[in-house]
Amino acid sequence: SQELEQSPQSLIVQEGKNLTINCTSSKTLYGLYWYKQKYGEGLIFLMMLQKGGEEKSHEKITAKLDEKKQQSSLHITASQPSHAGIYLCGADHFTSGTYKYIFGTGTRLKVLA
Amino acid sequence: DVKVTQSSRYLVKRTGEKVFLECVQDMDHENMFWYRQDPGLGLRLIYFSYDVKMKEKGDIPEGYSVSREKKERFSLILESASTNQTSMYLCASSSRTGLDFGQGTRLTVV
Numbered sequence: 001s002q003e004l005e006q007s008p009q010s011l012i013v014q015e016g017k018n019l020t021i022n023c024t025s026s027k028t029l030y031g032l033y034w035y036k037q038k039y040g041e042g043l044i045f046l047m048m049l050q051k052g053g054e055e056k057s058h059e060k061i062t063a064k065l066d067e068k069k070q071q072s073s074l075h076i077t078a079s080q081p082s083h084a085g086i087y088l089c090g091a092d093h094f095t096s097g098t099y100k101y102i103f104g105t106g107t108r109l110k111v112l113a
Numbered sequence: 114d115v116k117v118t119q120s121s122r123y124l125v126k127r128t129g130e131k132v133f134l135e136c137v138q139d140m141d142h143e144n145m146f147w148y149r150q151d152p153g154l155g156l157r158l159i160y161f162s163y164d165v166k167m168k169e170k171g172d173i174p175e176g177y178s179v180s181r182e183k184k185e186r187f188s189l190i191l192e193s194a195s196t197n198q199t200s201m202y203l204c205a206s207s208s209r210t211g212l213d214f215g216q217g218t219r220l221t222v223v
Contacts (some may be wrong), residue, residue: 006155033211042117042203042214088156090211100171101146101205101212105155 006104021074023089031092119215132191136204144207145187149200194222
């Protein structure tokens with residue numbers, strides 16, 4: 001089963017609209033990362049959140065981690081076609097005595113000009 | 114900037130072939146990872162390595178092996194390629210800000 005649930009799976013918005021992508025875990029997250037992937041390419045790091053209640057922004061993208069450190073949201077303000085791609089959340093996960101990185105299934109974003 | 118480089122962007126191989134996917138990072142990172150990415154399944158960890166000659170199985174190691182003879186290089190090996198190994202393969206190395214990814218190798222097994 002997927003340990004990081006991401007929603008929605010896909011999203012189509014008109015240019016200029018705001019949107020939010022959510023990432024939820026059943027366990028406390030030690031570190032939460034957001035990545036963007038252009039189709040057919042590698043992942044590009046966007047932001048890292050570690051503390052409960054933390055919020056970070058970069059240009060028109062804001063990411064928050066809730067106080068319990070089990071849910072994060074990524075918000076894009078006034079979306080542009082350049083925001084299109086796949087957004088993935090990733091997290092440090094301590095299991096079987098070692099740290100592994102796990103990922104959500106991704107949200108495919110399309111922005112209509 | 115960290116650079117993680119995968120040797121090929123696209124590969125087409127025949128069923129039964131032995132396939133090598135190479136990954137090199139230039140920032141002296143200790144931890145390196147191989148993932149495969151499939152629609153609807155997200156990224157799944159195949160193998161990772163936390164030091165030279167050290168390797169750990171990820172969630173889906175069957176049909177794969179790895180080699181880490183030098184710190185900067187982490188190779189993924191498909192011993193006998195099968196069509197269900199057609200996928201996007203992503204290599205990564207870890208830093209304090211998460212994972213740095215290569216550009217990916219899209220492998221098609223025919």
